[in-house]
Amino acid sequence: MRPFLLLAVLAAPLSACAADHDRAWQAGDHxxxxxxxxxxxxxxxxxxPVPGGDSPYTRSRNARQALHYGxxxxxxxxxxxxxxxxxxxDRAWPALEQARRDVPALIQFNGMEFDVPAAEHxxxxxxxxxxxxxxxxxxxxxxxxxxxxxxxxxDxxxxxxxxxxxxxxxxxxPLMFVNHPSRTATGVGRWGDxxxxxxxxxxxxxxRVLVGMEGAPGHQAIRSERGLYRNASAPTFGGFDQMTTQVGGVWDALLAEGRRFWITATSDSHHNLRDGGRDYDPGEYSKTYVWARRDxxxxxxxxxxxRMFAVTGDLIDTLELTVRAADGSTPAATLGETLVLPxxxxxxxxxxxxxxxxxNAHGQRPALAQLELIVGHAGTGDAPRMQTRRWSAGTWRREGAWHVVRWDLPVPAGGGFVRARGSSTQEPTPLADVRGEDPWRDLGFYTNPVFVDAAPVR
Known part of the structure; x- marks a missing residue:
């Protein structure tokens, strides 16, 4: 196991970050x-090469749709x-330059779906x-x-x-996020590529390059196999990949080792459902929100x-997850940051x-049915030790437009991490997605973690 570092950046709350750095939640799709x-x-x-083989759209068209969906x-x-x-x-780069001229209001990055040697994408x-x-x-x-x-x-x-x-x-x-990590799995916990x-x-x-994976893969519009996870024994769960959804699973194991390893949500847009395809446009269904300046x-x-969270169906568009000393003796740490406590x-x-x-893009204002806080730390062997606490609608606090939950508990002896999720369903744990499921009735969000390092007691 990798020990948690004792050196940390102690951060101000999100509201203070906004004042100090002019940051806000910036929605995107990678x-x-x-x-x-x-x-x-x-x-x-x-x-x-034959243009249009896997998508009929120009880069400018995609950029316009991304801007349209926020x-x-x-x-x-x-x-x-x-x-x-x-x-x-010779072709894609000039098309990117054109898209930047055509849609200057959208920040557009150069990239590709990299064919990973000895793996997938x-x-x-x-x-x-x-x-x-x-x-x-x-x-x-x-x-x-x-x-x-x-x-x-x-290869x-x-x-x-x-x-x-x-x-x-x-x-x-550059940055790299692993795409649809469990799409080739043969079962829950039985991995593929x-x-x-x-x-x-x-x-x-x-x-600092390979920093995470898609928590929610794209291709969510297709009803036969959500996310194109074609093996019924290894589906998505609430639209999210099993590596992300299983409490104490792969993602939690990586975090319990102290790895700064993040999740996102994407469209994997090729051909929109309206045009006879199986996908949603960028931002139409899935968004990754990054706490950043518009830069x-x-x-x-x-x-x-x-500094980001992943969401489907516009279930939420703003959040704050903070961890601090219960006695108020430390500033708060938030997504991606580390707090040191005894x-x-x-x-x-x-x-x-x-x-x-x-x-949202489906004409709905979905209800938030539950919120969950998840705390993990290194256990014995490869399995992390996990604690969770769940709130259903009506059991959390309302503070103006905010839904608020709070939890006080001891810092794990070896340090740990805190993350959160929520959904539009009453499922205590996300259930396996099945053929014919309506993705707009099964929405969720997942935050990235806050880390807590345990300082020696003096």
Whole structure:
């Protein structure tokens, strides 16, 4: 187990952060496809890219839809293929420049759905700079699993580790989030192309690059298999991936080791349901809210450091999760931050959430049915020790527009973490999603954690 660090940044509450740094909740989506997720004519050597193969939409169209559904930022993430780095350089990059001109109100990042060597997919987000085109082209050309037009074998763990080492050494390191991590699982806890050991190896190699995973995968509009999790024995749960939803599961195990490892929600938009597809537009159903200024670099900083929460169906649009000493002797820490308290001291946890004042994209104003606080710390062996407390509607406090819950409990001896979630259902634990389920009747949110380090008692 990795010990919790005693060095920490003690943060002011969110309201103070807003005053000091002009930060606010910025909604976004880091997994969006366009016409440059091409098909391939394999009758030629090398294969010829065919625009529109996996999505009919231009990048400008996607940007307009993202803005329409309330997003501040978006990442363009077309997937690769044999020699796709040339498409990235010559076609997708000019399309991004055009989209930035067409929709200047939306912050748009250069990126791709990276074909992870010896695994599946990840969202790669390039930091804006004069080299953002060339950095992405080089990463794809050298390390993408499916780039293989030169005969070089790239489908092995070492190539992924080399890719991460290359990225962490860049002057402005990019970000990477693992996409739909359990989509190839064969059961609950029976992993496919993405295994917990791989997540640990990748994170060990570049903890400031490979920073998390999709907690809620895209493709939520399809009714036959939510999220395209096609194996009925390994579905999503309330629209979220099993690695995220299982209390004491993979995500909690990583957090109990002290890893700063975050979750997000994305659309994985290819082809909208209205147009005969199986997806929602960016921001139409899923959003990742980042506590940041309306600035590309600060949004990336928020993504890198876990100042964010994931939500579906606009169940909420604002929250505050804070942890402080119950006696008021410390400032509060919030999402992604660390608070140092003596072991055994009482910590005070407060969760405040607010729901939108306007209907969601489905014309609904969904009711919030429950809130849950989740506390974890290292246990014996690989399994973390967990505590939870749940409130149903009517049992929490109302303070103006806020729904508020509070919990006081001792700091775990070895330190730990606090996270929160809520949903529009009465399910105490999210149930497996089934064929035909209406995603708009099963909404949820998950926060990223606040860490608590246990200082020695003097």
């Amino acid at each position: 997994h969006v496809h366009s016409e440059w997720s091409v098909d391939w004519d394999r009758s030629t050597t090398p294969p010829t 997003l501040t930022w978006m990442v363009h993430t077309d997937h690769g293929g044999p020699g796709h780095s040339a498409v990235t350089r 990840a969202s790669l987000i390039i930091a804006p700079s004069a080299r953002e085109r060339d950095e992405l082209v080089e990463i794809e050309r050298r390390f993408s699993r499916n780039e293989r037009v030169d005969g070089v074998q790239r 092995d763990l070492q190539t992924m580790l080399d890719a991460l080492a290359h990225m962490r050494a860049l002057p402005a390191p 993405v295994e917990p050991a791989e997540l640990r190896a990748w994170h060990d190699t570049a903890p 590309a670099h600060d949004i990336l900083d928020g993504l890198r450091h876990g 072991a055994g001291a009482t910590m005070h946890i407060e969760l405040k959430v607010r729901q939108p004042t306007t209907p």
